[in-house]
Amino acid sequence: MPTTRSDFSGPRDLREMQAMCSRVWSPTARFHPGQLAWNRYSQPLDRDGMGRDEAISLWRIGDEVVGFGWAESPDWLELQVDPDHPQVAGDVVDWFEDWSDAPQQSAVAMAGDGVEPVLREAGFRPEPDGWHFSHHLLDLRELPPVHRVAGYVLRPVEQDEAALRAAVHRAAWSGLGPSRVTTGAYAQVMHAWPYRSALDWVACDDQRQLVASALVWLDEATGVALVEPVGCAPAHRGRGLAGAVTLAALHRSRELGAHTAQVSPRGDDDYPGPRRLYQAIGFRPVARTVTWTRSLP
Structure with missing residues (x-):
């Protein structure tokens, strides 16, 4: 089945993103469903819309979300892709480049994640000695x-x-x-x-x-x-x-x-x-x- 993309439109989309995170969770997965809830709702916002400097887009196969990109700002991308559909990572990075006009951009990935080769091909370089989060x-x-x-x-x-x-x-x-x-x-x-x-x-x-x-x-x-x-x-x-x-x-x-x-x-x-x-x-x-x-x- 083909992959389709849609921009974030409210709580239902977040719930589908959380469902994907639950479905693919492992110790090395980027997000737990609760993290998405906290990141989204722990600030004043329009539940159905986006802030002026942020964007979220979702990729689906049929009715199932298989990847998403969350541009928290024009220079910062969070993303997660279903490991069974690694090709979606390229679509997420391309979407971010089209949306953002920031001259310097950062993206966060788990060490060893399947999105890393896509980031490297797109011109991103890792900063292994920089600040990072550690899953415990x-x-x-x-x-x-x-x-x-x-x-x-x-x-x-x-x-x-x-x-x-x-x-x-x-x-x-x-x-x-x-x-x-x-x-x-x-x-x-x-x-x-x-x-x-x-x-x-x-x-x-x-x-x-x-x-x-x-x-x-x-x-x-x-x-x-x-x-x-x-x-x-x-x-x-x-x-x-x-x-x-x-x-x-x-x-x-x-x-x-x-x-x-x-x-x-x-x-x-x-x-x-x-x-x-x-x-x-x-x-x-x-x-x-x-x-x-x-x-x-």
Whole structure:
């Protein structure tokens, strides 16, 4: 059957992209379905449209998505292609070149992925020593117990707590720049598949203020639970709260049928803290991303 392309038109398309990610998931696959939900909905947006400087396009064979390109900006491409249809990678790169007018462009791929020869042929060059993400996995049969932190209570969030949940995320991530996670954006996250409030855990201090959080996305089809994101407000760091809420959410995911957990922290030495946290829990690296760049005349 021929391959067809269509531009992103709303939540239904995202759900089809997630279905592909679930269908082709492996330890070396670029995306877990939960990552797409977080990337898309954790910012204010028109659910049915695109931002001014971004674009998404999908490739299908029949009714099944077999690849997509997500231009997060004119100089940055994220892509994933069904390994059974590697020819789609060339179409994705050609689409990005036609859409983007940036003189320098970057694309992210998993090391050893089938899209790498296509990127190389298109003039991209790898930057193996640059910043990258490292896929880590944990067999949930080996999950350590939740450690309690004196003075704090761990619990899942409620569906009506979008404002509080967004606020604790912003507090945790403020050191990296202004966060786009507004109350409205987090409400979108909470309505996205495969979000479950039972897997969205927070730590509360003795004033009942939310001070740390961990969100886990369980894909029932694969049994893989993705941790994304985790954070702790600066004033409460150093007590083990980030690890505690992560473990609490993972224990609940195991109760709901997950057998494997995944997390993808930075793998380079410029931002080592999260990686150390996850490895202390028992996560081990299995794959990494590589950024490819090219300059156009």
